[in-house]
Amino acid sequence: MKNCSPLHAHLGHKHGVNQSLKTIFGTLFMTALLVTSCDPKDNNEDTTSNSEIEVTTPQEYKNIKEQALANHTQHFNFNAEDGSIMFTTTNGSQIHIDGNCLTLNGNAITGQVDLEYAELFDKGSMLTTNKPTMGVLPNGDKSLLISGGEFFIEATQNGILLDTNCPLQVTIPTSLTGGDDFDMTLWEGTIDENDNLTWQENNDAAGQNGVFLDGTLYNVFFASFGWNNVDRFYSDPRPKTTLLVSVPEGYDNLNSNVYLSYDGEDTGLANLDQYDPVTGLFTEHYGQIPIGLECQMIFATAHNGNWRYAIKSVTIAEDQTYTFEYSETIVATEAELTLLINGLP
Known part of the structure; x- marks a missing residue:
């Protein structure tokens, strides 16, 4: 019989009056998913034992993450000679770009330009695209960021990347990310060889880049294309610890x-970006996890074009090792997994 205990832990423990609708909706959805996943007649039913594990290839996993990002990507076209242009995204954000500032190899361009844009406002989308919110501390360690919106922007002409010699602007309604927060600042993202995204705070000496709160809007100014983020560090005064996680063979x-996924935080997602091939363990070795933190620990991979995942509801204890068994995993579509993650406590 299938072990469905990881999902049972998600049907409670919501915080605050404002979470009531989310609790009802999330509970209904996860109950339905639980029933479907545990029905022996369902196509997603997984009765594979640990000795019969179907191991996903790195390429399969990369493909499913790239598809998720493509599902969040919008495309706009304009003429460089039109000068200053504004586009509105499907979520209501605004992109401001000046075609007169675009260059190729240092030279001003003319003609048609393709603009590619992606924005992520919830932890479900951050997970499926592998774009978590881990920021670099002054000492080089990494810790969780709470996001006011992360976004990618890129301009090309005939498939060739362009540069800009004047600031870009994105305006984000604060309603998309949980409301106004005066502590938000601008962060730039870099992706390493293992496809992990890390955020570095943008400390522009000239003061031209940054986040400015205007009523219910974040006005974000930045100097170059790529990944940018409106963020602040998660704050918790409790003593911190490291942790280890064992995943299926x-x-x-x-x-x-x-x-x-920290309970009570809807716009931040931490990941364990270090893996020890000798021990076979994922590790948070920075010692930034609060002891006593209630959170949801998530294992995610691909399965035949869908997602295979497992979730454990845990309270962080000092120097603990947590284990995911293959028999605990469940298969879901991208949409199902996104909704499930967004419905977590």
Whole structure:
């Protein structure tokens, strides 16, 4: 019989009056998913034993993450000679770009330009695209960021990347990310060889880049294309610890990820970006996890074009090792997994 205990832990423990609708909706959805996933007649039913693990290839996992990002990507076209242009995204954000500032190899361009744009406002979308919110501390360690919106912007002409010699602007309604927060600042994202995204705070000496709160809007100014983020560090005064996570045999940081969703935080997602091939363990070795933190620990990988995942509701204890068994995993579509993650406590 299928072990469905990881999902049972998600049907409670919501915080605050404002979470009531989310609790009802999330509970109904997850109950339906639980029933479907545990029905022996369902196509997603997984009765595979640990000795019969179907190991996902790194390419399969990369493909499913790229598809998720493509599903969040919008495309706009304009003429460079039109000068200053504004586009509105499907979520209501605004992109401001000046075609007169676009260059190719240092030279001004003319003609048609293709603009590619993606924005992520919830932890479900951050997980499926593998774009968590981990920021670099002054000492080089990494810790969770709470996001006011992360976005990618890129301009090309005939498939060739362009540069800009004047600031870009994105305006984000604060209603998309939980409301106004005066502590938000601008962060730039870099992706390493293992496809992990890390955020570095943008400390522009000239003061031209940054986040400015205007009523219910974040006005974000930045100097270059790529990944940018409106963020602040998660704050918790409790003592901190490291932790280790064991995943099913055959899985590592090339074909899977381990994430942490902090209870009560809807716009931040931590990930364990370090993996020890000798011990076979994912690790948070920075010592930034609060002891006593209630969170959801998530194992994620691909399965035949869908997602295979498992979720554990845990209270962080000092120097603990947590284990995911293959028999605990469930298969879901991208839409199902996104909704499930967004419905977590």
